[in-house]
Amino acid sequence: MIEIKKNVFEVGSKHFDRRLFDELIPLPDGTTYNAYIIKGFDKTALIDTVDPVKTDVLLEHLKELKISKIDYVIAHHGEQDHSGSIPAVLAKFPAAKVVTNEKCKVELMDHLLVAEDRFIVVADGEKLPLGGKTLEFIFTPWVHWPETFCTYLAEDKILFTCDFFGSHLASSEAYVVDECKVYESAKRYFAEIMMPFRSLIVKNIEKISKYDFTLIAPSHGPIYDKPKFIIDAYKDWTSDRVKNEVVFPYVSMHGSTKAMADHFVEALAKKGITVKPFNLTETDIGELAISLVDAATIVIGSPTVLAGPHPAAVYAAYLANALRPKLRYASIMGSFGWGGKTVETIKGMLTNLKVELLEPVLVKGHPKEADLKALDSLAQTVYNKHQADSLVMKGEN
Secondary structure, three states: OEEEEEEEEEEEEOOOOOOOEEOOOOOOEEEEOOEEEEOOOOOOEEEOOOOHHHHHHHHHHHHHOOOOOOEEEHHHHHHHHHHOOHHHHHOOOOEEEEEEEEHHHHHHHHOOOOOOOHEEEEOOOOEOOEEEEEEEEOOOOOOOOOOEEEEEOOOOOEEEEEEEOOOOOOOOEOOOOOHHHHHHHHHHHHHHHHHHHHHHHHHHHHHHHHOOEEEEOOOOOEEEOOOHHHHHHHHHHHHOOOOEEEEEOOOOOHHHHHHHHHHHHHHHHOOOOOOOOOEOOOOOHHHHHHOOOOOOEEEEEEEEOOOOOHHHHHHHHHHHHHOOOOEEEEEEEEEEEOOOOOOHHHHHHHOOOEEEEOOOOOOOOOOOHHHHHHHHHHHHHHHHHHHHHOOEEEEOO
């Protein structure tokens, strides 16, 4: 718990040992659930709450601050890591009202059973005076749910952004200190959560840029006291520019696809292309997601199982398709025993990607000399495409 501006306190919780989010997303560095108290002359507002497993920490912080009343609970987002402690806060402060938009109100009624009479519904751009401190609500849909919004505290020039610009990073430091570490954590967060909404994020960055803020206070990770750092990163990640890189998730059962993978990685490297191979039996899916943020090409490698791709390769294709990265090219390679539809199946799973599909390389059994030459040809095709594409940043990997 810290005071970030006069009468503005961070009162959330750190979760150092959490290792999985939504039973899906790896958390190598834990996470935080940031919540903020704003004390005006007349009213007191709580910005978001915390995950239910940390409700006691939030309530203890409010007790330490001697908060005797809360007038408003600003609910930016219906997901429980932000809203899950709202029922406990309302029970503790029975006069408090939940301030949110109509979409989030419905979510909180459905998921947390908050009574309808506990809500104040606000509109985009509406202001809420607290006495010497004024909150303005900025709707920023699809960062990352349709109801998500931000709050601007005008007098202190703080932008509270909920998941927008967040990072799953539990640290004893309240502000960004190690920019390299925070950059990687924020990029992982963007890749796993925000990347499917890239075009909408561009519009929301434009929207918040009209406000004069010196702090960005997200609901996960450290506070940005140099906001340009994270805004510039988001502008880069959401741009159409890609790097001279190939992301190469693959799986091999009996060594044939592995032999192809080893040859292909070397062929690309000889041409100055950065290749990021991921053995899908051992891969941190978050690392794979990060690599997709700004790569030019994805190649999926798979053996054939029951006439189709290996389930691990299916998952990699599903992930890439769901995250909708700004890839430019895609291809498939692998091996088979007697036949199947590996190529057709994987192609059919990449419909969300606006990519050019390059000629796949599928071989029977262990790769022979002609098969290795086909991989060399694919590497050459990737090189030629990258060199000719104005959106591929040459020499930047």
